[in-house]
Amino acid sequence: MDDAQLLRYSRHILLDEIDIEGQEKLLAARALVIGAGGLGSPAALYLASAGVGSITIVDDDAVDLTNLQRQIVHTTARVGQPKADSARAAMLALNPDIAVHALRERADAERLLALARGADVVLDCSDNFATRHAVNRACFAAGVPLVSGAVIRFDGQISVYDPRDPHSPCYSCLFPEDQRFEDVACSTMGVFAPLVGVVGAMQAAEALKLLAGVGRSLAGRLLLLDGRAMEWSEIRVARNPECGVCRQR
Numbered sequence: 001m002d003d004a005q006l007l008r009y010s011r012h013i014l015l016d017e018i019d020i021e022g023q024e025k026l027l028a029a030r031a032l033v034i035g036a037g038g039l040g041s042p043a044a045l046y047l048a049s050a051g052v053g054s055i056t057i058v059d060d061d062a063v064d065l066t067n068l069q070r071q072i073v074h075t076t077a078r079v080g081q082p083k084a085d086s087a088r089a090a091m092l093a094l095n096p097d098i099a100v101h102a103l104r105e106r107a108d109a110e111r112l113l114a115l116a117r118g119a120d121v122v123l124d125c126s127d128n129f130a131t132r133h134a135v136n137r138a139c140f141a142a143g144v145p146l147v148s149g150a151v152i153r154f155d156g157q158i159s160v161y162d163p164r165d166p167h168s169p170c171y172s173c174l175f176p177e178d179q180r181f182e183d184v185a186c187s188t189m190g191v192f193a194p195l196v197g198v199v200g201a202m203q204a205a206e207a208l209k210l211l212a213g214v215g216r217s218l219a220g221r222l223l224l225l226d227g228r229a230m231e232w233s234e235i236r237v238a239r240n241p242e243c244g245v246c247r248q249r
Contacts, residue, residue, distance in 0.1 A: 017214045022213070026050055031056070031123065032118075032119035034058050034126050034135055036074075036086070037059070039203060040087065040200065041196070043204045045072070045091065047091075048091035048100070054098070082104045084102035088102040112138035113138045119144055122147070140161075144163070147160050149199040154227035155224070158202050162210075163246065170246040176240075195225065
């Protein structure tokens with residue numbers, strides 16, 4: 001690190017658990033963020049500010065006025081622009097020393113697998129079960145840890161699914177692909193704006209911990225947030241030995 005980097009990341013370096021070695025791991029790391037919406041906004045900004053050296057953000061949507069109530073990576077001036085490009089502009093404005101790759105696409109299974117293989121951690125900030133399952137399959141095939149979050153109305157959840165840990169379940173262990181779960185869109189049900197900030201920031205925190213080798217991840221634990229009471233609940237989750245995604249691990 002040069003003098004400017006030592007100053008920029010000094011508050012991380014002061015932490016004994018991170019120090020210079022941990023910050024250098026972050027600078028050398030590659031993160032993949034799926035979705036530049038409510039969750040992806042704070043997650044991407046915190047990854048950028050923390051100095052994750054290479055961040056790829058994938059989103060095929062454009063910024064809409066209704067997004068600005070909660071998607072803080074975008075601005076009124078960028079309404080109509082691709083979300084991936086808008087997020088990249090905000091991330092580089094915050095930290096111009098990192099590399100940000102904006103992909104304006106809806107990645108299919110083959111593409112997701114290729115992207116996951118080029119990452120050290122994946123953050124699923126999408127808003128539908130089909131994408132979450134596709135990302136989960138790609139991460140377990142690539143052997144890359146997945147940080148998954150979701151928010152709707154006043155409810156949020158977050159967990160880590162880590163194929164490197166033989167005891168860690170995958171997303172499909174909790175939400176089997178052969179069971180029908182109804183996608184609930186915030187466009188019809190609404191979403192309390194600060195909750196995506198809370199969960200998205202926690203996704204960034206879990207990703208940074210994984211990259212720097214700090215602390216204990218949420219693998220095997222699902223955190224549920226009731227935003228009305230502002231109460232967290234923790235559920236211990238185990239691998240499903242019959243899971244179609246991770247049983248061959």
